Amino acid sequence: MSEAATLVAETKPQEAEHFDVLVAGSGISGIGGAYHLTKQCPNKSFVVLEEQESFGGTWLTHKYPGIRSDSDLFTFGYRFKPWTGTPIATAAEILKYMGEVIEENGLAPRIRYRHRIVSASWSSGDKLWTIQAVRKDTGEAVRFTANFLWMCQGYYRHSEGYTPEWPGMDRFKGLIVHPQTWPEDLDLSGKKVVVIGSGATAATLVPAIAGKCAHVTMLQRSPTWFRTGRNAIEIADELRELGVDPAWIHEIVRRKILLEQDKFTRRTFTEPEGAGQDLLAQVRAILGPDYDMGTHFTPSYRPWRQRIAFVPDGDLFHAIAAGTASVVTDGIEGFAEDGILLKSGKLLEADVVVTATGFHLSALGDIDFEIDGEPLAFSETVTYRGMMFTGVPNMAWVFGYFRASWTLRADLVADFVCRLLNRMDEKGARKVTVALRPEDKDMPLLPWIDPEDFNPGYLMRGMHLLPKRGNKREWQHTQDHWREKDELPAIDLDDPAFVYE
The missing domain is CATH 3.50.50.60 (FAD/NAD(P)-binding domain)
Structure with missing residues (x-):
């Protein structure tokens, strides 16, 4: 158990605040996810928890001289918010752009800053996630419950580089x-x-x-x-x-x-x-x-x-x-x-x-995860299109593209999550998990990314932390936006890979 998780465990429990959806992180993925929830799931209550003092993720925490995007903002920017500046933008310009998204869509009241998530526990009996967090400004332990957990925390440790x-x-x-x-x-x-x-x-x-x-x-x-x-x-x-x-x-x-x-x-x-x-x-x-x-x-x-x-x-x-x-x-x-x-x-x-x-890969925010009291090892799961994991209920993860802008995939994942939430409501389901289908049982399981395809040092150092992939597109994070832009919206949510309760 991490030091922060121990602190929470030793603190007198408080009554949990409940939301339909809890979004982890207010970087480019989390703010985009919050926007899409307001538009596509307007009846869902949600909160965004952010460890830092403000929004922005990478663009807030990195202060080195000249920091700028290395992706063009026409594709790194959101599809719903036109970019009007030069293609390669400074961190300050990106933060301004994100701030406008927050202001124009009334997202500020939904975001809780200085909240560090230390653990997340799923209860099959309650069909709920319980999220333990610590307020960094006061040291106070706080609890939340959520029907659905949306991990938008990025993929590396912000506190220290490699x-x-x-x-x-x-x-x-x-x-x-x-x-x-x-x-x-x-x-x-x-x-x-x-x-x-x-x-x-x-x-x-x-x-x-x-x-x-x-x-x-x-x-x-x-x-x-x-x-x-x-x-x-x-x-x-x-x-x-x-x-x-x-x-x-x-x-x-x-x-x-x-x-x-x-x-x-x-x-x-x-x-x-x-x-x-x-x-x-x-x-x-x-x-x-x-x-x-x-x-x-x-x-x-x-x-x-x-x-x-x-x-x-x-x-x-x-x-x-x-x-x-x-x-x-x-x-x-x-x-x-x-x-x-x-x-x-x-x-x-x-x-x-x-x-x-480089940096240290952070598998899902260095958070202690449990499923019904048992520690969750993501490396023992199989990924569903780089968004969900076998055996992990009511949770989605945003991991963007390497060869295209991160936000392109963040928008696609947001559409998928909102569609999934609405499908659960239509079915009266309180739980959804992805599972290998009978035809997938003998599928070979491989590392998250094929090193012959893409092999930066940060991935190779942290591959043991990441879920497995299969040899079928449904069970891979393909990195192919040109195909995924059509494939992800066409996912059949009634496919046997989705198990509803």
Whole structure:
């Protein structure tokens, strides 16, 4: 039992507050879920519990310089709320957008901030979830009961990021910082900065601090795929000049982007070499023909086997071309007092080291789950389309896309949950669980994601925490939005996979 759960258990029980639906988290998924409940299930009572002091999730907790989306906001934004800014947005712009959704739809009274959920217990006798939480501002233990639990908490631990242990870190006389816990008073003026990593965080941070410190070096063990282009969409600008309704522009641009993304994703499977050369050409156009592309920007894996970060207006590569930033591709032997010892034998001097090395996967919010008094191990369940789990009643989970915007799937899952809630009402059912059908009994059970398809470090480190998948589409999280946009709305809620009581 976690420390917080122990605290709740030792606190005098309070009378539970009851809701039809309890939404965990007020990030992009939770706020979207709350909106859809008000529109599609207007008679349902619900509450959103949020651990932080406000809404926003990632966009609230991450404070590092330059933080921005690496997905375009026409698809990362909600389908019901037109995006009118530049495609790649800052955290502040995304928070403003989410705040407008809350205000325009009267969602604020539904959200309880500073409420950390520590446990969730299902009772088959009562057909209810009991949720134990702690108010972070007062330490008070509070209880809720809910007919349905909607997990929108994201997929990584917000309290701390992942930093590998390297020899000699305790000897380093400088500062080691993870972007997830960036000190607000950190002054990089005159400092030599090394950013370890080459994913979306590093690609954002490096150009944001280049020119504001003595020098910044992106240190990578191996190259990453990037794509670059203008932070603008020509057709959106033209339609705005024509005075077209913003809702129409939003939908037209979404469809255009989704079609282009799907075509490119499929090309990375059918023509991986050609797709890779196109991505390299974008970078070479900025860095010039003499830059060592082979060492620093030519990955050994095919595009989209890991996430491809979009670099708006090529700012990372312009910083490298200008000499305010540089890239070193090498392994880390350990730390010295004044920098990082590389496997090549060189010393990379540093005053500040930023470990943009990823995060800890959090399976359903690090919450203690029980079903009828027995601890729930999600790794022993099988996923239903990445939304529900065998043997886990009245619960849905939002896990978005890797190769497309997270919110695209959050909207689809919201439609599914609302439709399921309404179907339960039509049937007079108080409980619904997904279960393998007779024809699924001998289905091979596999890891959540096929590592040959997608294999970022955070997933590989945490695969043992995640549910299993089958070899049929119903029992997989396919990551294929182009098909799921038609498949999820067409799910037959009377299929034998759904067991109602």
